[in-house]
Amino acid sequence: MPLDIIVGAQWGDEGKGRITDLLSAEADMVARYSGGDNAGHTVTVDDQLFKLHLIPSGILHPHTTCHLGAGMVVNPARLLEEIDQLDSLGVDVSPTRLKISSAAHIITPAHIALDGARESQRSGDMLGTTRRGIGPAYSDKAARSGLRAGAMRQPEEFASQVQKHMQAAGEVLEKIYSLEPPDPADTASAYCEYAKRLRPYITDVGNLLAQALEEDKVVLAEGAQGTLLDLDHGTYPYVTSSHPTTPGALLGLGVGPKHLRRIIGVTKAFQTRVGSGPFPTEIFDETADRLRGTGENPWDEYGTTTGRPRRVGWLDGVLLRYAVRVNSFTELALTKLDILSGLDPLRLCVAYRHDDDLLSDLPDSPADLSPFTPEYEEHTGWQIDLSQAHYWGDLPPEAQDYVHRVEALTDLKVRLISIGPEREQVIRWDRDL
Numbered sequence: 001m002p003l004d005i006i007v008g009a010q011w012g013d014e015g016k017g018r019i020t021d022l023l024s025a026e027a028d029m030v031a032r033y034s035g036g037d038n039a040g041h042t043v044t045v046d047d048q049l050f051k052l053h054l055i056p057s058g059i060l061h062p063h064t065t066c067h068l069g070a071g072m073v074v075n076p077a078r079l080l081e082e083i084d085q086l087d088s089l090g091v092d093v094s095p096t097r098l099k100i101s102s103a104a105h106i107i108t109p110a111h112i113a114l115d116g117a118r119e120s121q122r123s124g125d126m127l128g129t130t131r132r133g134i135g136p137a138y139s140d141k142a143a144r145s146g147l148r149a150g151a152m153r154q155p156e157e158f159a160s161q162v163q164k165h166m167q168a169a170g171e172v173l174e175k176i177y178s179l180e181p182p183d184p185a186d187t188a189s190a191y192c193e194y195a196k197r198l199r200p201y202i203t204d205v206g207n208l209l210a211q212a213l214e215e216d217k218v219v220l221a222e223g224a225q226g227t228l229l230d231l232d233h234g235t236y237p238y239v240t241s242s243h244p245t246t247p248g249a250l251l252g253l254g255v256g257p258k259h260l261r262r263i264i265g266v267t268k269a270f271q272t273r274v275g276s277g278p279f280p281t282e283i284f285d286e287t288a289d290r291l292r293g294t295g296e297n298p299w300d301e302y303g304t305t306t307g308r309p310r311r312v313g314w315l316d317g318v319l320l321r322y323a324v325r326v327n328s329f330t331e332l333a334l335t336k337l338d339i340l341s342g343l344d345p346l347r348l349c350v351a352y353r354h355d356d357d358l359l360s361d362l363p364d365s366p367a368d369l370s371p372f373t374p375e376y377e378e379h380t381g382w383q384i385d386l387s388q389a390h391y392w393g394d395l396p397p398e399a400q401d402y403v404h405r406v407e408a409l410t411d412l413k414v415r416l417i418s419i420g421p422e423r424e425q426v427i428r429w430d431r432d433l
């Protein structure tokens with residue numbers, strides 16, 4: 001005991017990286033459980049901005065060990081880039097601190113090419129993927145023809161597996177999509193070199209975590225993406241190909257539920273989405289521009305991985321209640337409350353209207369949200385800058401009311417509130433847990 005899990009409650013980009021960074025200070029091990037370099041976590045420490053795609057944000061705390069779980073898909077070239085970048089900034093990323101599950105799957109240039117080809121073929125009906133090869137790598141995994149990280153322990157044999165995979169995928173690229181495939185032999189020899197560098201990092205992550213939990217170490221599971229992008233429980237087909245939810249965390253790390261302590265749902269104080277798909281509370285007016293920002297600041301609403309402007313809207317309480325149900329959150333972390341400063345009135349979606357019915361919960365999965373119109377409650381905004389607040393009492397009454405309303409809607413406590421990008425710009429209610 002104990003295992004704490006961080007899960008995105010929306011469509012990703014909720015600010016999970018900084019919540020992980022904060023809680024990593026009190027954890028022994030930090031482990032990512034799903035996705036790949038489609039994720040992007042931005043963490044600011046002492047004016048230094050870190051953009052992490054694969055390595056858990058916990059790496060910035062020197063006392064932790066960090067793990068890439070079995071549920072992940074790993075692009076080895078990108079991982080090595082990230083290792084080298086952190087190393088050049090003086091962060092210890094040696095194999096004593098960083099571990100890769102032997103059961104994680106490996107992304108190749110063929111997966112990336114297929115991701116792009118499938119997106120282009122969907123033309124008007126694109127999913128808006130990050131084109132990082134995520135879907136095709138998980139497809140190979142489900143088809144039981146994927147490449148697993150454990151195979152990198154024998155670089156030459158791994159290289160021949162890669163070559164065969166590249167040849168097979170190359171035929172699809174050529175014959176179905178009329179594309180020039182990447183060269184199988186070149187890719188195989190590059191992957192042989194990646195394997196030689198990465199093999200010291202590969203281990204049985206599930207076993208390491210299980211042992212640590214038995215020894216009463218604190219394990220923090222770091223989420224990527226968010227509940228509404230879950231392959232089964234999100235806004236299918238506009239989802240990712242993994243399970244960024246509480247059950248996905250257990251599966252993706254290879255540990256059972258008996259050690260669970262906190263399940264922290266991270267939600268922004270408003271709603272954003274990158275990529276296509278339904279978004280009932282989306283807005284397009286000047287408030288949207290204000291919420292999105294110009295892109296000049298690292299915290300503005302532009303993708304960390306792709307740089308795409310994010311779609312923005314008001315906080316959707318119906319979808320948040322859904323995320324609470326799917327994940328069994330024990331508490332919420334509310335991020336970016338400071339961004340709402342100066343907006344008046346604030347709107348909060350508390351129900352959906354469908355003909356004459358008012359629904360506070362979804363009647364079915366969130367795949368088709370088109371029949372619903374958001375029912376908003378208006379809240380008085382506040383004008384003061386929140387970025388200097390340290391305690392709950394520093395927040396203006398209007399901001400406290402807004403937080404209380406989110407608590408009432410979800411029947412959960414908001415135990416962490418972020419009010420700026422710096423490490424210390426978080427109001428904490430969770431210390432006495």
Ligand code: IMP
Pocket residue numbers: 011012013038039040127128129130131132133134135224225229238239240241274275276
């Ligand atoms: P994929 O994961 O690249 O296949 O993309 C599938 C969908 O998930 C697209 O709408 C992406 O924009 C979205 N997505 C994937 N990763 C993230 C993330 O880290 N944050 C937000 N959206 C994401």
